[in-house]
Amino acid sequence: MKWLEKYKVQVPILEKESDYPNWAISMTTTLLNHTGTWRIFRPIYLNKIPPCNNECPTNEKIQSYMDLVKQDKLLEAYKLILEDNPFPSITGRVCYHPCETECNRKDYDESIGIHCVERFIGDWGLKKVPFAKPATKRKVSIAIIGSGPAGMASAYYLALNGFNVTIFEKKAKLGGMLRYGIPAYRLPKKVLDNEFKKLITLGVKFRTSSLVGKDITLDNLRKNFDFVIIGHGAHKNRPMVIPNEEASGVFSGLDFLSQINSGKRPKIGKKVAIIGGGNTAIDAARSCLRLGSIPTILYRRTRAEMPAVSDEIDAAEAEGIKIEFLVAPVKITVTKKGKLTGIELIKMKLGRPDASGRRRPVPVEKSNFTLKFDSIISAIGEQVDLSILSADITKTEWGVKADFIGRTNIQNIFAIGDCVTGPKTVVEAFGAGKRTALQIMGNADKIQHKVERPVQYSELNLDYFEHTQKVPPPQMPVAVRKKNFKEVHTGYSNVNAKNESERCFSCGVCNKCDNCFVVCPDLSVLKDTGEYEFDYDYCKGCGVCAHECPRYAITMIEESKAEVE
Amino acid sequence: MRFTVPEKELMFPGHVACPGCGGALAMRFALKALGEKTMVVLPACCWTIIDGPFPMHSLQVPVLHTAFETAAIAAAGVKAGLDIQGKNDITVMAWAGDGGTLDIGIQALSGAAERNDDIIYTCYDNEAYMNTGIQRSSATPKGAWTTTTPEKTPKSEPKKNIMEIMNAHRIPYCATATLAYPEDLINKFKKAQSIRGTKFIHIFAPCPTGWKMAPDLMIKICRLAVETNIFPIYECENGLNYSINIKPKNQIPVVDYLKPQGRFRHLIQKDIEQIQKSVDFEWELLQYRASRDFTKSKNIQSQAKK
Numbered sequence: 055m056k057w058l059e060k061y062k063v064q065v066p067i068l069e070k071e072s073d074y075p076n077w078a079i080s081m082t083t084t085l086l087n088h089t090g091t092w093r094i095f096r097p098i099y100l101n102k103i104p105p106c107n108n109e110c111p112t113n114e115k116i117q118s119y120m121d122l123v124k125q126d127k128l129l130e131a132y133k134l135i136l137e138d139n140p141f142p143s144i145t146g147r148v149c150y151h152p153c154e155t156e157c158n159r160k161d162y163d164e165s166i167g168i169h170c171v172e173r174f175i176g177d178w179g180l181k182k183v184p185f186a187k188p189a190t191k192r193k194v195s196i197a198i199i200g201s202g203p204a205g206m207a208s209a210y211y212l213a214l215n216g217f218n219v220t221i222f223e224k225k226a227k228l229g230g231m232l233r234y235g236i237p238a239y240r241l242p243k244k245v246l247d248n249e250f251k252k253l254i255t256l257g258v259k260f261r262t263s264s265l266v267g268k269d270i271t272l273d274n275l276r277k278n279f280d281f282v283i284i285g286h287g288a289h290k291n292r293p294m295v296i297p298n299e300e301a302s303g304v305f306s307g308l309d310f311l312s313q314i315n316s317g318k319r320p321k322i323g324k325k326v327a328i329i330g331g332g333n334t335a336i337d338a339a340r341s342c343l344r345l346g347s348i349p350t351i352l353y354r355r356t357r358a359e360m361p362a363v364s365d366e367i368d369a370a371e372a373e374g375i376k377i378e379f380l381v382a383p384v385k386i387t388v389t390k391k392g393k394l395t396g397i398e399l400i401k402m403k404l405g406r407p408d409a410s411g412r413r414r415p416v417p418v419e420k421s422n423f424t425l426k427f428d429s430i431i432s433a434i435g436e437q438v439d440l441s442i443l444s445a446d447i448t449k450t451e452w453g454v455k456a457d458f459i460g461r462t463n464i465q466n467i468f469a470i471g472d473c474v475t476g477p478k479t480v481v482e483a484f485g486a487g488k489r490t491a492l493q494i495m496g497n498a499d500k501i502q503h504k505v506e507r508p509v510q511y512s513e514l515n516l517d518y519f520e521h522t523q524k525v526p527p528p529q530m531p532v533a534v535r536k537k538n539f540k541e542v543h544t545g546y547s548n549v550n551a552k553n554e555s556e557r558c559f560s561c562g563v564c565n566k567c568d569n570c571f572v573v574c575p576d577l578s579v580l581k582d583t584g585e586y587e588f589d590y591d592y593c594k595g596c597g598v599c600a601h602e603c604p605r606y607a608i609t610m611i612e613e614s615k616a617e618v619e
Numbered sequence: 620m621r622f623t624v625p626e627k628e629l630m631f632p633g634h635v636a637c638p639g640c641g642g643a644l645a646m647r648f649a650l651k652a653l654g655e656k657t658m659v660v661l662p663a664c665c666w667t668i669i670d671g672p673f674p675m676h677s678l679q680v681p682v683l684h685t686a687f688e689t690a691a692i693a694a695a696g697v698k699a700g701l702d703i704q705g706k707n708d709i710t711v712m713a714w715a716g717d718g719g720t721l722d723i724g725i726q727a728l729s730g731a732a733e734r735n736d737d738i739i740y741t742c743y744d745n746e747a748y749m750n751t752g753i754q755r756s757s758a759t760p761k762g763a764w765t766t767t768t769p770e771k772t773p774k775s776e777p778k779k780n781i782m783e784i785m786n787a788h789r790i791p792y793c794a795t796a797t798l799a800y801p802e803d804l805i806n807k808f809k810k811a812q813s814i815r816g817t818k819f820i821h822i823f824a825p826c827p828t829g830w831k832m833a834p835d836l837m838i839k840i841c842r843l844a845v846e847t848n849i850f851p852i853y854e855c856e857n858g859l860n861y862s863i864n865i866k867p868k869n870q871i872p873v874v875d876y877l878k879p880q881g882r883f884r885h886l887i888q889k890d891i892e893q894i895q896k897s898v899d900f901e902w903e904l905l906q907y908r909a910s911r912d913f914t915k916s917k918n919i920q921s922q923a924k925k
Contacts, residue, residue, distance in 0.1 A: 057632055061631075080671070083671075084631050084670075084671040084675045087633035087675060088633065089632065089633055089634075517799075517839070517842055569622065572624055573798070573801075573838050575640050575643040575647065576643070577628055577631070577632040577647065591632075592632035594637075595638060596638035596835060597638075598639055598838055600835060601838070602839075
């Protein structure tokens with residue numbers, strides 16, 4: 055409530071000499087004196103985009119749920135995450151957390167353990183919160199090809215809003231890369247099954263073991279459904295193109311992981327070479343270790359260029375997995391009978407940067423040498439299988455041609471996830487799935503784009519923060535974990551999550567810390583309504599509130615540019 | 620971190636302090652601490668003006684405007700008048716600037732302190748006669764520009780140590796405070812209110828106008844003054860028992876405090892080094908004093924209580 059609404063100001067009548075008091079005594083308050091007219095700049099409350107939210111491919115409102123965890127409002131926090139990401143228990147485990155890389159706190163001490171808090175809320179929600187029921191049914195049918203992360207996210211939002219969703223999956227079980235690509239020590243199958251219960255409750259229909267292109271055609275789907283969403287991913291192993299690649303004992307990375315994730319234990323022998331430097335290579339190597347073998351990763355560039363998530367490389371190294379850098383395979387050596395004996399390699403050096411910005415490896419002449427292995431896993435990348443697509447869909451070099459929202463050249467056909475981008479991450483697939491769902495639901499205006507300039511570290515007032523250490527993500531000791539496929543990370547406790555969320559700067563977003571109210575010399579910050587507001591009748595525009603706001607939630611704008619109220 | 624200050628406002632907006640005035644915020648905090656049953660005595664100082672021209676006033680408590688040199692004794696008189704009427708629950712606070720305390724009002728203040736009159740005397744120190752046009756006072760720090768100590772001949776004398784003068788009176792309570800630490804400031808006023816006798820509170824209150832700095836830096840400069848040890852936050856009971864209330868976490872060089880202020884713009888490296896030396900000396904001296912424990916000496920304690 056503004057001062058002038060709260061107080062009735064008496065205006066003394068001082069016309070004749072007798073109206074004046076006998077001595078200088080005040081007759082009214084300075085509320086008569088509208089010092090707001092002095093102002094050149096005016097403060098306004100303007101929440102800005104924190105770097106974590108901006109960087110998140112699903113645009114999770116990270117700062118907001120951190121604030122809710124701080125206040126022990128876990129249900130609200132869980133519901134808020136679900137608005138942007140339906141499966142926080144999955145991303146809390148497998149996301150490469152770009153939010154933490156961009157977190158402003160990293161320049162102060164250590165970034166916030168966002169993914170650990172997310173995982174905690176996700177697991178809490180799975181246990182405590184009943185699954186959502188769909189809204190009123192609509193008569194729109196949607197076919198989704200592939201039950202991987204992209205399809206899951208789309209299906210969730212569409213089904214939640216009453217669309218009839220059917221997912222076609224070529225494998226016997228659901229989850230795509232989440233089930234068959236990611237090993238159980240990173241994402242336990244039980245968590246995945248529990249997350250799928252959300253889709254089952256929403257009434258999503260599943261058609262497993264039905265390969266589009268063989269069991270059912272894309273044209274058929276186009277005829278029978280209003281919309282088709284292609285999200286079949288990138289599951290084709292990229293060949294190494296070296297002699298004897300077909301020898302027995304040579305596995306493709308994805309096939310190997312898929313076998314393990316289906317409960318099989320492929321015979322790989324003692325010494326195993328894994329070729330490649332991506333997440334598949336690391337996953338394959340750590341899985342080999344858990345099968346009792348001695349894996350060695352062979353990568354043609356250096357650690358700095360490895361596309362795998364840095365944390366994963368660290369974990370692999372901690373488990374004692376050896377990585378040979380700057381070596382490339384020349385041929386696979388076999389006996390006359392065709393039995394694998396090892397691999398011939400050539401040493402590399404780094405040359406000029408290539409299209410990806412990484413330095414291109416160049417072979418060092420006559421540096422060939424041979425290493426002995428019992429089996430070899432090739433994990434140099436995955437490709438998109440384009441054979442299921444009909445001819446009229448435009449394609450790119452590596453996949454289906456689709457825009458940020460997933461629109462292809464054909465109306466009513468969308469394409470999302472790895473089949474558009476080539477092998478990327480789970481969270482990016484979730485993001486793409488959500489955007490497409492919003493587009494189909496007619497809420498295209500809710501699709502968020504990255505802003506160019508989120509809140510910068512230099513814009514915060516750090517005087518109000520103490521240095522604190524990050525709560526380290528709890529994990530099983532190396533000696534125990536490398537013997538089995540049990541989950542490595544054990545997750546934050548409630549106390550851990552709360553402590554970690556309390557470290558959040560809340561960049562750019564007011565979290566009611568009261569600083570502006572306390573430091574105003576002109577009593578012009580009001581908070582009777584529960585929300586802060588400025589009393590522009592009296593605010594002189596000194597800017598102390600904006601400067602002392604720890605999180606840059608107040609902006610000073612030129613008075614002449616301010617909207618006329 | 621989150622500040623918790625009493626919610627009730629005993630001041631009105633519309634007062635005529637400059638934007639970013641430290642003195643205005645100091646009064647707001649002081650009244651929040653002391654509550655409604657307070658009377659304020661103002662000698663000539665910025666606050667005479669800030670309170671508002673006739674017929675307006677900006678405080679929700681009674682104010683007596685008095686002459687420049689009489690803040691302490693006028694307050695003591697108000698207190699005596701209240702006592703005679705049997706109104707014992709009213710706190711009387713003299714609120715004077717650094718000129719009205721360190722220069723012009725010092726004899727009345729010294730007199731009141733000597734008689735141990737039951738008042739709170741607050742000096743809000745903006746380090747010059749700001750209201751009349753930034754003339755130097757004995758609180759102006761060495762090297763500072765004012766209109767009477769221009770850049771070519773900046774003030775050559777160091778700031779008068781009013782806290783030591785007041786401690787020498789052995790009054791029950793002396794304290795320093797500043798606006799970057801509102802809870803500390805408010806607690807000190809509450810503590811002063813609970814003690815009978817003369818209480819002296821020295822508030823470091825920046826004047827963006829007179830210090831030639833951006834008004835939005837008002838709180839920041841308070842914090843820097845404390846963190847560079849230019850203005851240590853401490854209190855002293857009975858002129859003997861010192862305790863430092865806010866210990867800077869990391870040693871920040873004084874240049875960080877001097878730089879944002881235009882009044883120190885002309886200083887060269889040598890001057891800054893000199894300031895640093897004297898600040899270090901004063902800080903060490905204060906730490907030494909604070910480390911003395913007079914409670915162990917029964918002799919000193921019994922003497923102090925008299």
